[in-house]
Amino acid sequence: MKTITEVVMPQLAESLVSATIDKWLKAPGDQIDMYEPIAELITDKVTAELPSTLKGTLVKILAGAGETVAVGAPICLIEVEDSSAGGQGPSTEFHAGQPSAQPQSQVASSGDQSMRHRYSPAVQQLAAEHNITLSLVPGTGLGGRITRKDVLAYIAAGGKNEQAAPAVAKAQVQPSPVQPLNMDPQVAVRTTGLHLSETPRIPQVEVEGQAIPGRGETFIDVTPIRNTIAQKMRQSVTEIPHGWMMIEVDVTNLVVLRNKLKDEFMKREGVNLTYLAFFIKAVVNAIKEYPIINSVWAVDKIIVKRDINISLSVGTEDSVITPVIKNADQKNIAGLAREIDVLAKKTRDGKLKLDDVQGGTFTVNNTGSFGSILTQPIINYPQAAIITFESIVKRPVVINDMLAVRSMANVCLSLDHRILDGVICGRFLQRVKDTLENFDAETKLY
Amino acid sequence: MAIMEYIDAIRLAMKEEMERDEDVFVLGEDVGVKGGVFTTTKGLQQQFGEMRVLDTPLAESVIAGAAIGAAMYGMKPIAEMQYSDFMFPATNQIISEAAKIRYRSNNDWSCPLVIRAPIGGGIFGGLYHSQCPESVFFGTPGLKIVAPFTAYDAKGLLKAAVRDPDPVLYFENKKCYKLVTGDVPETDYVVPIGKANVLREGDDITVISYSLPLHFALEAAEELAQEGISAHILDLRTLQPLDKEGILEAARKTGKVLIIHEDNKFGGIGGEVSAILAEEMLYELDAPIMRLCGPDVPAMPINPPGEKFFMLNKEKVKEAMRHLALY
Numbered sequence: 001m002k003t004i005t006e007v008v009m010p011q012l013a014e015s016l017v018s019a020t021i022d023k024w025l026k027a028p029g030d031q032i033d034m035y036e037p038i039a040e041l042i043t044d045k046v047t048a049e050l051p052s053t054l055k056g057t058l059v060k061i062l063a064g065a066g067e068t069v070a071v072g073a074p075i076c077l078i079e080v081e082d083s084s085a086g087g088q089g090p091s092t093e094f095h096a097g098q099p100s101a102q103p104q105s106q107v108a109s110s111g112d113q114s115m116r117h118r119y120s121p122a123v124q125q126l127a128a129e130h131n132i133t134l135s136l137v138p139g140t141g142l143g144g145r146i147t148r149k150d151v152l153a154y155i156a157a158g159g160k161n162e163q164a165a166p167a168v169a170k171a172q173v174q175p176s177p178v179q180p181l182n183m184d185p186q187v188a189v190r191t192t193g194l195h196l197s198e199t200p201r202i203p204q205v206e207v208e209g210q211a212i213p214g215r216g217e218t219f220i221d222v223t224p225i226r227n228t229i230a231q232k233m234r235q236s237v238t239e240i241p242h243g244w245m246m247i248e249v250d251v252t253n254l255v256v257l258r259n260k261l262k263d264e265f266m267k268r269e270g271v272n273l274t275y276l277a278f279f280i281k282a283v284v285n286a287i288k289e290y291p292i293i294n295s296v297w298a299v300d301k302i303i304v305k306r307d308i309n310i311s312l313s314v315g316t317e318d319s320v321i322t323p324v325i326k327n328a329d330q331k332n333i334a335g336l337a338r339e340i341d342v343l344a345k346k347t348r349d350g351k352l353k354l355d356d357v358q359g360g361t362f363t364v365n366n367t368g369s370f371g372s373i374l375t376q377p378i379i380n381y382p383q384a385a386i387i388t389f390e391s392i393v394k395r396p397v398v399i400n401d402m403l404a405v406r407s408m409a410n411v412c413l414s415l416d417h418r419i420l421d422g423v424i425c426g427r428f429l430q431r432v433k434d435t436l437e438n439f440d441a442e443t444k445l446y
Numbered sequence: 447m448a449i450m451e452y453i454d455a456i457r458l459a460m461k462e463e464m465e466r467d468e469d470v471f472v473l474g475e476d477v478g479v480k481g482g483v484f485t486t487t488k489g490l491q492q493q494f495g496e497m498r499v500l501d502t503p504l505a506e507s508v509i510a511g512a513a514i515g516a517a518m519y520g521m522k523p524i525a526e527m528q529y530s531d532f533m534f535p536a537t538n539q540i541i542s543e544a545a546k547i548r549y550r551s552n553n554d555w556s557c558p559l560v561i562r563a564p565i566g567g568g569i570f571g572g573l574y575h576s577q578c579p580e581s582v583f584f585g586t587p588g589l590k591i592v593a594p595f596t597a598y599d600a601k602g603l604l605k606a607a608v609r610d611p612d613p614v615l616y617f618e619n620k621k622c623y624k625l626v627t628g629d630v631p632e633t634d635y636v637v638p639i640g641k642a643n644v645l646r647e648g649d650d651i652t653v654i655s656y657s658l659p660l661h662f663a664l665e666a667a668e669e670l671a672q673e674g675i676s677a678h679i680l681d682l683r684t685l686q687p688l689d690k691e692g693i694l695e696a697a698r699k700t701g702k703v704l705i706i707h708e709d710n711k712f713g714g715i716g717g718e719v720s721a722i723l724a725e726e727m728l729y730e731l732d733a734p735i736m737r738l739c740g741p742d743v744p745a746m747p748i749n750p751p752g753e754k755f756f757m758l759n760k761e762k763v764k765e766a767m768r769h770l771a772l773y
Contacts, residue, residue: 120731120732120733121728121731122701122731122732125729125730142773145773147733147773148701
């Protein structure tokens with residue numbers, strides 16, 4: 001197919017804005033080769049031949065000899081064999097210069113109103129000066145915004161302007177590619193007390209609250225971590241029907257064992273040999289026997305997790321975080337002790353990475369560390385259960401009809417009653433208890 | 447009145463000033479025998495002789511330094527930088543010497559110097575023939591900077607610059623040289639330095655600009671008037687010192703301000719103008735201040751599509767003006 005293309009006056013030298021055609025070297029109907037001179041040009045600076053930028057047939061001369069033509073203006077038409085299929089000839093370029101005014105929509109007052117309540121300083125000042133209620137002023141700006149001119153028109157019309165929209169309103173507005181944020185305060189953003197979707201503000205005050213003068217109250221901004229805790233706790237309590245059990249464990253032998261090993265362990269490993277390490281070992285052993293404990297409720301099925309990743313509740317001054325011991329079943333007691341130490345330090349130093357807190361399948365909380373003897377933990381959503389290890393206290397205990405002073409500790413379990421029932425949990429706790437009570441002087445740490 | 451090109455108006459101003467005052471002389475690269483690469487000084491050496499139209503070595507620091515020395519001795523030099531791009535070797539002379547002489551000598555000495563330098567691109571000049579160096583000199587107290595956009599202003603501002611008792615940078619736009627023609631009185635007139643000029647009255651948006659883009663703004667305003675958008679256009683004319691009163695008055699007309707310049711946006715004159723507006727009339731603004739400038743890239747590309755992308759034109763200006771009007 002053939003297309004007709006314009007040849008324009010080139011910029012022959014810096015600062016030139018036009019050139020004069022001295023004479024034409026080709027006449028209409030002539031065949032023209034690429035770069036073949038078609039005309040001679042005269043400028044202030046140079047006289048030059050004009051090479052063709054196209055191969056084809058000269059159809060028409062638009063500017064005759066002696067005419068001065070502005071740079072960029074067409075001087076002749078050349079018919080070009082177009083090898084490319086379709087009508088996408090270079091001639092479409094002539095339309096490219098037009099402003100992109102076509103895909104525009106009429107801005108009507110009923111359209112996008114996202115800027116309706118966004119008042120500029122000028123608008124507010126004018127409204128204050130003239131005592132105008134801005135909600136009565138029609139807005140003709142972008143997104144229904146009230147412009148300064150709208151207010152002036154409203155004032156000029158004696159404050160009861162109905163349809164005296166200024167001329168700008170009749171102009172067209174381009175639809176913005178992104179849906180703008182709704183700035184209309186009448187559309188409430190916050191629907192309930194606890195706001196779940198928005199990232200909370202960074203608090204202005206970290207620990208101290210802001211005292212409100214004359215009132216016996218203090219406002220403390222909710223930190224992002226506090227918000228997350230609140231969200232998770234609420235979700236857990238509302239979604240999971242919690243069941244609760246407790247078992248009593250005689251850890252006298254464990255206490256003896258630990259006292260025997262702890263100094264040596266500290267020397268060799270540089271970390272504290274905690275009861276928690278033994279406890280986690282016992283829990284992991286029990287989970288291996290009862291894998292259902294290590295699962296997640298998925299409405300029409302229960303997902304049992306293969307990996308045993310223990311979430312460890314670590315409290316700080318103002319929050320609780322659950323870093324994860326990955327593949328806890330593959331670690332011995334010493335390894336667990338080291339891992340606990342590392343995670344606890346990282347937590348307190350605020351150096352946990354995202355990876356450190358993800359993937360937990362069951363949570364252990366060492367509530368005994370703050371003196372509790374009985375807790376009713378909330379499950380770490382979406383896990384199936386959470387276990388606590390309470391304070392070890394010496395108590396008189398009846399053994400074989402004799403009184404003995406033993407080191408006793410309670411172990412509490414909250415369970416997702418959709419997944420777990422009393423029997424399985426009872427067996428699980430019994431298994432934990434057995435393991436803990438069977439730790440003795442012969443137990444190996446490695 | 448005579449219709450003449452922008453470049454002719456510059457030449458005429460120099461000719462008239464040299465005829466009026468024997469102390470006025472011209473120096474620069476190729477300004478004498480050749481009459482300047484753009485023909486700006488054509489014919490001056492024939493008329494005034496070699497002693498008043500000096501061909502200098504290719505050393506801008508020397509051109510500025512010699513001119514400063516002559517000016518301190520009471521001469522009125524007009525130093526030409528062939529392209530404003532070549533001006534940077536003279537920056538130390540201009541900023542550290544010319545600008546500071548009156549201040550440093552406690553008013554004993556002065557430096558009545560004019561430095562002419564062609565700015566701007568769109569002339570297929572590429573990296574080293576297209577720059578806008580306003581922002582480099584703009585923040586220097588002690589310098590005055592003017593930038594005419596019509597033939598009338600070109601003559602009037604150059605005459606004012608020659609007669610000014612302090613150093614004036616005269617940024618002529620090289621694309622305007624032959625593109626712009628207009629009425630230029632043959633009488634002796636000056637365009638006062640430090641005064642902005644209202645080019646068009648309007649009440650929807652205020653456009654503040656200088657040099658070449660004003661032509662785009664005026665054309666765009668004409669077309670936008672048919673869409674019902676009325677633009678108020680202010681030519682800064684003098685970039686240092688800025689006409690604060692004039693700027694505020696123009697901005698108050700509409701509360702919506704668009705600042706346009708070819709020099710790149712960051713650190714440009716638009717930033718200073720918008721700071722003035724923010725400091726002085728925040729409560730009268732009806733829209734965020736808008737700037738349309740050259741992109742923040744190192745230089746004007748030499749390839750034609752790149753140059754077209756870089757340069758402002760009527761369509762870009764019109765688009766920005768419409769956008770602000772509809773806000």
